[in-house]
Amino acid sequence: xxxxxxxxxxxxxxxxxxxxxxxxxxxxxxxxxxxxxxxxxxxxxxxxxxxxxxxxxxxxxxxxxxxxxxxxxxxxxxxxxxxxxxxxxxxxxxxxxxxxxxxxxxxxxxxxxxxxxxxxxxxxxxxxxxxxxxxxxxxxxxxxxxxxxxxxxxxxxxxxxxxxxxxxxxxxxxxxxxxxxxxxxxxx
Amino acid sequence: xxxxxxxxxxxxxxxxxxxxxxxxxxxxxxxxxxxxxxxxxxxxxxxxxxxxxxxxxxxxxxxxxxxxxxxxxxxxxxxxxxxxxxxxxxxxxxxxxxxxxxxxxxxxxxxxxxxxxxxxxxxxxxxxxxxxxxxxxxxxxxxxxxxxxxxxxxxxxxxxxxxxxxxxxxxxxxxxxxxxxxxxxxxxxxxxxxxxxxxxxxxxxxxxxxxxxxxxxxxxxxxxxxxxxxxxxxxxxxxxxxxxxxxxxxxxxxxxxxxxxxxxxxxxxxxxxxxxxxxxxxxxxxxxxxxxxxxxxxxxxxxxxxxxxxxxxxxxxxxxxxxxxxxxxxxxxxxxxxxxxxxxxxxxxxxxxxxxxxxxxxxxxxxxxxxxxxxxxxxxxxxxxxxxxxxxxxxxxxxxxxxxxxxxxxxxxxxxxxxxxxxxxxxxxxxxxxxxxxxxxxxxxxxxxxxxxxxxxxxxxxxxxxxxxxxxxxxxxxxxxxxxxxxxxxxxxxxxxxxxxxxxxxxxxxxxxxxxxxxxxxxxxxxxxx
Numbered sequence: 001x002x003x004x005x006x007x008x009x010x011x012x013x014x015x016x017x018x019x020x021x022x023x024x025x026x027x028x029x030x031x032x033x034x035x036x037x038x039x040x041x042x043x044x045x046x047x048x049x050x051x052x053x054x055x056x057x058x059x060x061x062x063x064x065x066x067x068x069x070x071x072x073x074x075x076x077x078x079x080x081x082x083x084x085x086x087x088x089x090x091x092x093x094x095x096x097x098x099x100x101x102x103x104x105x106x107x108x109x110x111x112x113x114x115x116x117x118x119x120x121x122x123x124x125x126x127x128x129x130x131x132x133x134x135x136x137x138x139x140x141x142x143x144x145x146x147x148x149x150x151x152x153x154x155x156x157x158x159x160x161x162x163x164x165x166x167x168x169x170x171x172x173x174x175x176x177x178x179x180x181x182x183x184x185x186x187x188x
Numbered sequence: 189x190x191x192x193x194x195x196x197x198x199x200x201x202x203x204x205x206x207x208x209x210x211x212x213x214x215x216x217x218x219x220x221x222x223x224x225x226x227x228x229x230x231x232x233x234x235x236x237x238x239x240x241x242x243x244x245x246x247x248x249x250x251x252x253x254x255x256x257x258x259x260x261x262x263x264x265x266x267x268x269x270x271x272x273x274x275x276x277x278x279x280x281x282x283x284x285x286x287x288x289x290x291x292x293x294x295x296x297x298x299x300x301x302x303x304x305x306x307x308x309x310x311x312x313x314x315x316x317x318x319x320x321x322x323x324x325x326x327x328x329x330x331x332x333x334x335x336x337x338x339x340x341x342x343x344x345x346x347x348x349x350x351x352x353x354x355x356x357x358x359x360x361x362x363x364x365x366x367x368x369x370x371x372x373x374x375x376x377x378x379x380x381x382x383x384x385x386x387x388x389x390x391x392x393x394x395x396x397x398x399x400x401x402x403x404x405x406x407x408x409x410x411x412x413x414x415x416x417x418x419x420x421x422x423x424x425x426x427x428x429x430x431x432x433x434x435x436x437x438x439x440x441x442x443x444x445x446x447x448x449x450x451x452x453x454x455x456x457x458x459x460x461x462x463x464x465x466x467x468x469x470x471x472x473x474x475x476x477x478x479x480x481x482x483x484x485x486x487x488x489x490x491x492x493x494x495x496x497x498x499x500x501x502x503x504x505x506x507x508x509x510x511x512x513x514x515x516x517x518x519x520x521x522x523x524x525x526x527x528x529x530x531x532x533x534x535x536x537x538x539x540x541x542x543x544x545x546x547x548x549x550x551x552x553x554x555x556x557x558x559x560x561x562x563x564x565x566x567x568x569x570x571x572x573x574x575x576x577x578x579x580x581x582x583x584x585x586x587x588x589x590x591x592x593x594x595x596x597x598x599x600x601x602x603x604x605x606x607x608x609x610x611x612x613x614x615x616x617x618x619x620x621x622x623x624x625x626x627x628x629x630x631x632x633x634x635x636x637x638x639x640x641x642x643x644x645x646x647x648x649x650x651x652x653x654x655x656x657x658x659x660x661x662x663x664x665x666x667x668x669x670x671x672x673x674x675x676x677x678x679x680x681x682x683x684x685x686x687x688x689x690x691x692x693x694x695x696x697x698x699x700x701x702x703x704x705x706x707x708x709x710x711x712x713x714x715x716x717x718x
Contacts, residue, residue, distance in 0.1 A: 010534060011536065024193070027191075032361075033193065033360065034359060034361050035361075036355060036358060037360070038302070038358070039218060039221075039303075039646075040219065040303030040644075040645070043536070044538065044539060044569065044572065045534075045537045046537070047533070060433045060437040061433045061434050061436075061509070062361075063355065063434075063509045065437065065441065065509075065510035065521075066510075066511045066521060066522050067522035067523045068441075068522060078532075078534075081528055081530075081531055082531060084524055084526060084527050084528075085524040085525065085526070087525050088524060089525070102534070103534050106532070108530070112530065115528040119525055
C-alpha cells in the first residue's frame with residue numbers, strides 16, 4: 001500500500017491540521033509516513049502545500065515525484081490546480097468550492113471550477129464553510145474537508161476517529177465529538 | 189521505546205535533549221527555528237533546566253555555547269545558513285581552541301532559497317574549518333547523529349557541524365527514541381591554555397587540528413551513517429545527505445539496481461571512497477547544495493567519469509527532487525497533468541492590519557516628493573514592502589545592512605537615505621551600524637519598524653523589546669531626533685509630518701514605528717481566553 005497526497009491551500013488556512021490528523025491516523029494504522037511541509041515566508045498568505053506520503057514499505061523521498069500523487073486535497077479551489085503536475089492520470093481532487101481571493105488577479109471562478117472538472121479522475125467539491133457552520137463549529141472546516149477526502153486515502157475511519165480523539169482530546173470530549181461529526185458530515 | 193512523529197528539526201531537538209545537552213543557543217531563522225522552539229516547549233528540557241532562550245544573534249549564541257563547552261557541558265547552537273556568516277569568526281576559531289564539553293553547530297541550509305537570500309552550502313564551512321560534518325538523510329538519522337556527534341566531539345575535542353536542509357528540517361517522519369543520557373557535570377577547563385589564541389598557542393593548536401584530521405577521517409570511514417548499497421553494472425552513484433533519498437526513490441520506482449555510496453559523515457573517507465570510484469566507469473555525484481565534492485572528485489584535470497551538477501547531468505542550482513535526479517539516472521521523469529493557463533501566482537503578502545503596511549503608506553507619501561530618494565530595507569516581514577502595492581524599498585542584503593548601506597549612500601551624496609529595519613534585526617546587527625552613523629554624523633533617517641517580536645520566523649522574543657529608545661540614546665543619537673510614532677490609519681497625516689521633518693534633518697535621526705505584530709497579538713488574545 002502506498003498513497004501520495006498533496007494537501008494545498010493558502011498560508012494561514014490551516015492545512016497542517018489536516019496533515020497532522022492524517023499523520024496520526026496513518027501512524028495508528030501502522031504505516032510509514034513522510035510529510036514535507038512549508039514554513040517561513042509563504043505562510044504570509046502565499047501558496048502553501050504539503051507532500052504527504054504513507055506506505056506499508058520504506059518511503060525514501062520526502063517529496064512526491066511528478067505524476068505520482070493519488071489525491072490533491074485542497075482547501076481552496078485555485079490551489080487545487082497549482083499542483084496538477086504531481087497528480088497521476090485518474091488521480092482524485094477533493095477541493096473546497098470557496099475561493100480565497102487575496103490577490104487582485106484571481107481568475108474567473110467558473111473557469112477555475114471548469115478546469116478542475118476537466119481533470120481525469122474523481123472530483124469532489126465540498127461546501128465546507130456552510131457545512132461547518134451548520135454543525136455549529138466553523139473551525140471544523142478543515143475536518144469536513146478531510147472527511148470528504150477520506151475514501152481516497154485508504155485509512156480506516158476508525159483510525160481517523162482515533163487521530164481526531166488524540167489531537168483534540170486535551171480540549172475535552174465535546175470538541176472531539178464535534179470534530180468527529182464534522183469528519184462524517186459528507187462521509188456517511 | 190518511544191515513537192514520535194517529528195519534523196527533522198524536532199528530531200534534532202529531541203536528539204539533543206536525549207544526548208544530555210545543558211543548553212541550546214540560537215537566533216531564529218528559517219529553516220532552523222523549530223529546533224530551539226521544540227526545546228523551549230519541551231517538559232523534559234524544562235525538568236533538566238536546559239537553557240534555551242533566544243540570543244541576540246548567531247555570534248553571541250555561538251560564543252555562549254563555546255563558554256558552556258569551556259565549563260564542561262554539552263550544548264548545541266542552531267542557525268540558518270546565512271547565520272553562520274554572522275558567527276563565522278567564533279566558529280572558525282573554535283576549531284583552533286577545540287572544546288571541553290561537546291559542542292554541535294546545527295546549521296540549516298535553504299537550497300532553492302525558499303526563505304533566504306542565497307543558497308550557500310554550509311558543508312563548505314565545515315571543510316574550511318577542518319571539522320567533522322554530519323548530513324543526515326532521514327529524521328531518524330538526524331536523531332541518532334546528534335548523540336553520535338557529541339561522542340565524536342568529546343573524543344577528538346573539536347566542535348562538530350550538523351548540516352540539514354529545508355526539506356529535512358521541515359519534513360515529518362516517525363522516529364524511535366533511545367534512553368536519555370546523563371548531562372555532563374560542571375567541569376571547567378581552568379588549567380589549560382588552549383583557549384588563549386595568542387599566536388604561539390594558536391600555532392600549536394592549529395598543528396593539533398591538522399593532526400586530528402586522521403582521527404576524524406577514520407570516524408567517517410567507520411561511520412554507521414556512510415554505507416555502500418551494492419548494485420549491478422559499471423555505473424554508480426555517490427549520494428550525499430538527502431540526495432540519497434531521491435536516488436533510492438528513483439531506483440525503487442524504476443527497478444534500478446545501481447551501486448550507491450551514501451555519505452552522511454565528512455570528511456570524505458578515502459578508504460571508503462577510493463575503492464568505490466575505482467570500481468566504476470561512470471559515477472553520478474548527487475549533492476543537495478553546491479557541487480563541493482563533485483568538484484573535488486573531478487579534480488583540476490576534470491575526470492570525465494564523474495557527472496553531476498557541473499556538467500548539467502543535474503541542475504546547477506536549486507533543491508534536488510526525484511524529478512531532478514531521474515534523468516541523470518537515465519530514467520524518463522514521470523509527468524502528471526498540465527496546469528491550466530488561467531493559473532496565477534499567489535505571492536506572500538503583509539498581513540491585513542500589519543503595522544508595516546501603515547508605515548510604508550506613510551513613507552511612500554513623504555518620499556514621493558523626493559525623486560532622488562532610496563530606501564534601504566533589511567531582513568524580515570517588512571522586506572515584503574518590496575512588492576506591490578508598496579514597492580517601497582531599494583535593497584535587502586543581510587541583517588543590519590539597511591543602516592550601513594544608507595550611511596554609505598548618504599556619504600556618496602544620496603538624499604534622502606532612509607533605512608527600514610525591524611526591531612529584532614536592529615538588535616541582531618543594526619546597533620553597531622547606528623554607532624558608525626552617529627560617529628560620522630551621517631545624514632540618514634533610520635526607521636525601526638518595531639512590532640516587538642521576531643515576526644517572520646513565527647513570533648519569537650525580540651532582544652530589544654522596550655529597550656530601543658535607551659539603546660539609541662546610549663549609542664549617541666540626539667534625544668530630540670529619536671521620534672516614536674504609532675503607525676495606524678487615524679495618525680496617518682500626523683506621522684507623515686513627523687517623518688518629513690526627520691528626513692529634512694541634516695544628521696542621524698531614528699524613527700521608532702511601534703505597534704505590535706498582528707500575529708502575536710492574535711495569539712496572546714487566544715491564550716488569554718483559555
